[in-house]
Amino acid sequence: MLDVVKLPWRLGCERGEIAAYSSSIGRSRLSAFSARATNSPSMKCLQPLLHLNYNKANGLQLGWAWKLVRVINTRRLLSPVFQSANVRVRAQHTGVFASCEPTVLAQFGGGILNEEQLKAVQIKERCVRVVAGPGSGKTLVLTHRIAHEIVHNGLQPSQILCITFTNKAAKELRERLGGLVGHATSQNMTVGTFHSTCAKLLREFVSRTKVGINSDFLIYDEDDCRRLLRKSLLEVMCSSDQTSYNDFSMLKDQIKRFVSLRNDIENIQMESMNSRQQKRSKQEVLNHQDVKELLRKIRTTRTHEMKSFIAKRIGKYNHKFLDFDTSEIGKVAKAFEGALRRNNAADFDDLIYLVVRMLHECPDIVEICERRWTCVLVDEFQDTDGIQYELIRLLCKKNKNLYVVGDVDQAIYGWRGSEFQHMQNSLQNDFPSIKTLQLQKNYRSSNHILRVASKIIENSAYDRRIGSREGLKLQGTKHSNIPVQVCSLSDPDTEAEFVVNEIRKLQHTSSLEIDDFSILYRTHYQAFALEKAFVRAGIPYKIHGSTPFYSHKEIKVLIAYLQLIVNVQDQMAFERVINTPPRGIGEKTISSLRAWAQKKNISLPEALQKLSDANCDSKSEITSRARKALQSVRELLNTLFRISLERPLGMLIDEIIERTNFLDYIKSDGDADAVKKKLDRIEQLKLLAKYFEMSNESGHKPIIMFLEDVALVAGTDQRQQKEERGAVKLMTLHAAKGLEFKCVFIVGLNDKLFPFQNCDPEEERRLFYVGITRAKDYLYLTYHRFYHGLQNKGDCKVSPFLQEISAKTEFMNIY
Numbered sequence: 001m002l003d004v005v006k007l008p009w010r011l012g013c014e015r016g017e018i019a020a021y022s023s024s025i026g027r028s029r030l031s032a033f034s035a036r037a038t039n040s041p042s043m044k045c046l047q048p049l050l051h052l053n054y055n056k057a058n059g060l061q062l063g064w065a066w067k068l069v070r071v072i073n074t075r076r077l078l079s080p081v082f083q084s085a086n087v088r089v090r091a092q093h094t095g096v097f098a099s100c101e102p103t104v105l106a107q108f109g110g111g112i113l114n115e116e117q118l119k120a121v122q123i124k125e126r127c128v129r130v131v132a133g134p135g136s137g138k139t140l141v142l143t144h145r146i147a148h149e150i151v152h153n154g155l156q157p158s159q160i161l162c163i164t165f166t167n168k169a170a171k172e173l174r175e176r177l178g179g180l181v182g183h184a185t186s187q188n189m190t191v192g193t194f195h196s197t198c199a200k201l202l203r204e205f206v207s208r209t210k211v212g213i214n215s216d217f218l219i220y221d222e223d224d225c226r227r228l229l230r231k232s233l234l235e236v237m238c239s240s241d242q243t244s245y246n247d248f249s250m251l252k253d254q255i256k257r258f259v260s261l262r263n264d265i266e267n268i269q270m271e272s273m274n275s276r277q278q279k280r281s282k283q284e285v286l287n288h289q290d291v292k293e294l295l296r297k298i299r300t301t302r303t304h305e306m307k308s309f310i311a312k313r314i315g316k317y318n319h320k321f322l323d324f325d326t327s328e329i330g331k332v333a334k335a336f337e338g339a340l341r342r343n344n345a346a347d348f349d350d351l352i353y354l355v356v357r358m359l360h361e362c363p364d365i366v367e368i369c370e371r372r373w374t375c376v377l378v379d380e381f382q383d384t385d386g387i388q389y390e391l392i393r394l395l396c397k398k399n400k401n402l403y404v405v406g407d408v409d410q411a412i413y414g415w416r417g418s419e420f421q422h423m424q425n426s427l428q429n430d431f432p433s434i435k436t437l438q439l440q441k442n443y444r445s446s447n448h449i450l451r452v453a454s455k456i457i458e459n460s461a462y463d464r465r466i467g468s469r470e471g472l473k474l475q476g477t478k479h480s481n482i483p484v485q486v487c488s489l490s491d492p493d494t495e496a497e498f499v500v501n502e503i504r505k506l507q508h509t510s511s512l513e514i515d516d517f518s519i520l521y522r523t524h525y526q527a528f529a530l531e532k533a534f535v536r537a538g539i540p541y542k543i544h545g546s547t548p549f550y551s552h553k554e555i556k557v558l559i560a561y562l563q564l565i566v567n568v569q570d571q572m573a574f575e576r577v578i579n580t581p582p583r584g585i586g587e588k589t590i591s592s593l594r595a596w597a598q599k600k601n602i603s604l605p606e607a608l609q610k611l612s613d614a615n616c617d618s619k620s621e622i623t624s625r626a627r628k629a630l631q632s633v634r635e636l637l638n639t640l641f642r643i644s645l646e647r648p649l650g651m652l653i654d655e656i657i658e659r660t661n662f663l664d665y666i667k668s669d670g671d672a673d674a675v676k677k678k679l680d681r682i683e684q685l686k687l688l689a690k691y692f693e694m695s696n697e698s699g700h701k702p703i704i705m706f707l708e709d710v711a712l713v714a715g716t717d718q719r720q721q722k723e724e725r726g727a728v729k730l731m732t733l734h735a736a737k738g739l740e741f742k743c744v745f746i747v748g749l750n751d752k753l754f755p756f757q758n759c760d761p762e763e764e765r766r767l768f769y770v771g772i773t774r775a776k777d778y779l780y781l782t783y784h785r786f787y788h789g790l791q792n793k794g795d796c797k798v799s800p801f802l803q804e805i806s807a808k809t810e811f812m813n814i815y
């Protein structure tokens with residue numbers, strides 16, 4: 001007899017029902033529960049349908065229903081087809097409708113949740129750290145823990161605060177919770193990102209504090225912040241005498257000492273400087289990258305400040321910037337923060353920073369929060385930075401009711417201030433009674449893939465003693481005879497071709513669909529060779545998080561110059577370049593030229609060529625000033641054409657850039673960060689052209705073949721770049737975090753590219769680990785022997801990561 005009557009849960013359901021579909025469940029067994037069995041009309045293989053109607057008087061409750069499912073599964077009544085068996089429990093509880101996804105509810109009952117997951121869900125302690133490897137069901141455990149707190153521990157949904165890092169993760173959590181405890185119930189919980197949670201807190205309480213903004217504050221994005229910072233810099237400079245102006249130069253030097261500035265993009269002028277200042281600061285002025293780094297520096301300084309504050313544990317907030325580069329950074333930072341406050345604005349990071357300040361200044365707000373949220377849960381805890389950690393510490397100060405889930409081995413955001421040590425030392429110090437559990441079973445990847453992943457992470461230099469992964473060995477649950485493939489290709493194009501061919505092959509030889517493939521790379525730049533290969537092969541693809549390379553205006557314009565050089569009659573290209581960069585040829589002049597060309601029955605470019613002919617009769621239509629401007633374009637194009645006969649393609653692009661003052665035009669156009677990206681793309685175009693020329697063996701002129709290549713990719717960008725579904729996914733390794741695919745290619749496993757130069761090699765190692773563990777069944781690791789876009793031909797060494805795992809073993813094929 002099943003022991004369903006001894007149930008701890010008391011939900012007081014008015015009415016509920018369980019419907020369990022299974023191919024292996026028998027009516028007779030279930031009749032013990034006064035079940036009414038019918039046949040499922042929709043599912044041929046899942047025959048009996050169990051319906052339990054119950055009411056409060058009978059003492060049959062939601063927990064009962066869940067227990068039933070658990071018992072059914074524990075006794076293997078539904079096995080071995082449990083995962084495909086469709087078990088649904090629905091319960092109606094005075095307005096709270098709990099509709100559980102089939103397997104999810106079964107999991108809650110202990111069916112699919114494995115032992116360690118169940119333990120993590122049901123653990124009695126309220127202060128818990130779950131250290132979990134990739135693919136071990138962290139999100140699953142988190143959502144079930146919340147359901148457990150409500151159902152089992154009797155918490156009100158409004159007492160739950162669950163914090164994530166991204167809106168996407170928050171949305172997913174909310175959806176999963178909705179499926180688990182009902183959407184109405186989940187709406188009453190606070191589930192959001194650090195930023196959204198803090199924005200709400202600030203609006204509610206800021207009027208009680210002295211942080212300098214009111215509850216109608218605006219939130220400035222990065223672009224707004226950089227503009228404001230430039231103005232603040234200007235303010236500091238304007239108010240400076242010569243001595244402090246020198247200080248300002250020192251500031252720049254100091255910043256440069258602290259950050260690795262890119263030397264190739266220099267001398268970008270600050271917007272809104274007057275001419276005297278521009279002249280004066282020609283050499284010294286901060287370029288856009290400096291401004292960006294300065295902003296980062298100000299934020300890091302805040303974090304340091306907060307950290308030292310935490311260390312001292314003083315009762316009063318001490319608004320003072322820290323030691324290194326104190327006076328200069330401090331001056332600018334103060335001016336910047338002052339400007340923010342005057343505009344009644346907060347920047348994105350300010351939201352958390354100000355809440356932490358507020359909580360320190362007003363202990364009564366801490367109390368309100370602790371009364372409100374008696375259960376705080378945080379996902380991806382390894383990614384918290386100093387201020388985020390302090391926020392969590394404050395919110396759980398008294399209750400000590402904190403449930404965190406994370407994996408130090410997947411900490412890949414150190415570059416933006418995250419400190420995975422919070423998952424370990426900090427928690428241990430601030431919550432000494434914290435219980436640590438581990439989730440080791442990996443449900444995602446095959447045994448071979450896990451062995452490669454383990455090899456990489458075990459070589460990490462990082463010491464994981466506390467709370468740790470020490471002893472956390474990934475345990476596979478999927479046995480497979482598909483080896484991991486390590487492939488050496490000659491160059492990036494061949495590498496891309498290889499990827500495309502393998503995808504085609506696997507589509508035919510396995511059950512993989514187009515959506516099952518993902519290609520991961522370290523930088524967006526690497527997507528280009530892949531794009532070309534996909535376009536040629538006619539395979540739909542989707543690049544995540546970036547506009548297609550050739551859709552950027554600056555690239556289109558440079559390509560248009562090349563097109564005009566090849567074909568002087570190209571009207572589209574002509575219209576694109578005629579006044580770009582701006583050279584005083586307005587719409588009116590172009591219309592006049594067009595009218596004159598129509599009158600003469602010639603094309604626009606032809607009209608331009610004929611414009612200076614002595615006998616031309618254009619004078620009536622085109623003013624002499626406009627004629628002059630048009631003639632200078634004509635001269636420019638003719639010169640470029642002459643140069644194209646003598647110079648290689650890469651140098652030709654250099655000439656176009658130089659003779660059109662293209663870089664000045666780019667630098668004067670828009671936000672500094674956008675400028676940097678544009679300049680980067682121009683560099684990429686030059687590299688691509690040079691590389692193309694080196695590898696062009698077609699016998700045709702490189703410029704023509706290059707434009708053909710470009711046309712192939714650019715022309716199909718829109719058509720071939722499909723929506724999410726029905727396309728191979730191309731993305732950076734960072735963007736792949738949290739995702740999973742049946743087949744993963746990690747390309748460009750070359751030295752300096754991965755680990756990326758000047759980046760923390762340990763963090764790069766973890767990034768590689770994250771990439772590997774995205775793969776479920778198939779994993780390809782590829783590298784090229786020549787050229788990867790940033791180096792000269794022949795400079796391509798294999799990534800040291802690949803060397804670590806490439807000793808030939810039974811789980812890998814090496815080509």
Ligand SMILES: Nc1ncnc2c1ncn2[C@@H]1O[C@H](COP(=O)(O)OP(=O)(O)OP(=O)(O)O)[C@@H](O)[C@H]1O
Nearest residue numbers: 112113114133134135136137138139140443444738
């Ligand atoms: N007990 C289980 N039984 C079967 N499958 C499970 C179980 N737990 C988790 N899974 C499956 O394992 C996969 C990974 O789960 P999930 O995405 O929650 O892992 P994760 O720990 O968040 O991974 P990562 O940190 O790598 O992003 C999912 O497909 C999930 O459905």
